[in-house]
Amino acid sequence: MLNKVLLIGRLTRDPEVRYLPSGMQVTTFSLAVNRRFKDKGGNWQEETYFFDIESFGGLAERLGRQLSKGNQILLEGSLRQDKWENQAGEKRSRVKIVAERVALLSKPTQPDSNQKPSYEGSEFVEPTDLNSDEDVPF
Amino acid sequence: MLNKVLLIGRLTRDPEVRYLPSGMQVTTFSLAVNRRFKDKGGNWQEETYFFDIESFGGLAERLGRQLSKGNQILLEGSLRQDKWENQAGEKRSRVKIVAERVALLSKPTQPDSNQKPSYEGSEFVEPTDLNSDEDVPF
């Protein structure tokens, strides 16, 4: 009934586009999300998770057109679970995330750019709303 | 950096308790989360996802003590990902959810209860905060 996910992360590669039999566009990509934590020794560690993201319809069209590898995004969506049986007849499942709203937070600097590379190899862009024509508050 | 999950669902079985070498309690359970959607024919369908939940420390102690199979909870947490290699040396991963705040929303009625079973086989309980002594707003 309540199933909500909010993530900030970076695309590990360009989005992939495919189409449902109905003609609806599906755009998928993998999102790298970092977590920082202190280990037992009190030192900061960083861990990265890679989540499978899926989007449909108009949002999928905009994401396929406007996102690319390395972009940092803010994503709101919900958890889903694919279920299947493997060749051995064993039940398998995989969690994925369906995107519902996405904002582009930043793009990595072009290496050949005449712009001075900014801090941490990233160029700041004003957050861009990728949720289209509608009035979306995020 | 932002990694937040909010879910309402029901425990599919009693929580399992184990302990880390440090003595810290770990409580795990599976949460059934329902999704209702319209199929192509316009009829409402229901799909259920089963997510693996993990909790640590004081929250784990309270959840192990106070939750049981069938309880409906509101959970706030974050996504994690376990990674390993199988015997064939292939990389495998599994998404799980670490609970950070939990509220008990309702318990199923005891079948042998002298209480009249309420609507839909569920007894209403006032939402119970399982986040302990601290002042937690959820």
Added chain:
Amino acid sequence: MLNKVLLIGRLTRDPEVRYLPSGMQVTTFSLAVNRRFKDKGGNWQEETYFFDIESFGGLAERLGRQLSKGNQILLEGSLRQDKWENQAGEKRSRVKIVAERVALLSKPTQPDSNQKPSYEGSEFVEPTDLNSDEDVPF
């Protein structure tokens, strides 16, 4: 850019309905949201906030039709701020919340009902999605 609010609370009165010049329906109500906290003496206290909720269009129609005083709801929305000047020319503002998704969690028992009042004076209802025909995950 990100502006998200999630609340569980109860309507303090029946919703009020009005219409914009465009004909669009606007439904407003006040939501009582409780907070429990420990005072300095270590005793649990409860405090109640009353937030002004506003909804528009199709959601407003459903909320005006299906919600009433005392209903407990789960609400997702975003913060807004009304600004005006008073007679003395001083700037004034008031925070309100625009509802984007609403689920009905429970209704208070009718006092004259032939139903046995359930625990805590509340009848449990299966959470009801008030977000209409679309496939909304909450």
Added chain:
Amino acid sequence: MLNKVLLIGRLTRDPEVRYLPSGMQVTTFSLAVNRRFKDKGGNWQEETYFFDIESFGGLAERLGRQLSKGNQILLEGSLRQDKWENQAGEKRSRVKIVAERVALLSKPTQPDSNQKPSYEGSEFVEPTDLNSDEDVPF
């Protein structure tokens, strides 16, 4: 029971610091949150809300030390409501937001910096966790 707010915005001035009789630090500031929407003519408009933010204890200390005017932050917190009576004996109330987790997203470029001002007059900084020593996932 559930009372959660997530915002991205910029500080309109440096934070203010005060102390409770108990010695606990309180840090307050105003956060400017932008909303983009299409007007009736189909043109994008931008509106800005100013929310009052309050923080306590260790988080207040870090925010007082590390935040300043113009910083863009991601904030997680909950809604509160101050209530009082004015001189005329009328009930008044004001919504505010208590910060629970904060991440620094970006700082405006120093005007006298020898750094080339980056895109849109802002310097990108890697998101900084201001939630201290604990392992906070945001």
Added chain:
DNA sequence: TTTT
């Protein structure tokens, strides 16, 4: 002006 407030709900349970």
Added chain:
DNA sequence: TTTT
């Protein structure tokens, strides 16, 4: 392996 699944809850209501």
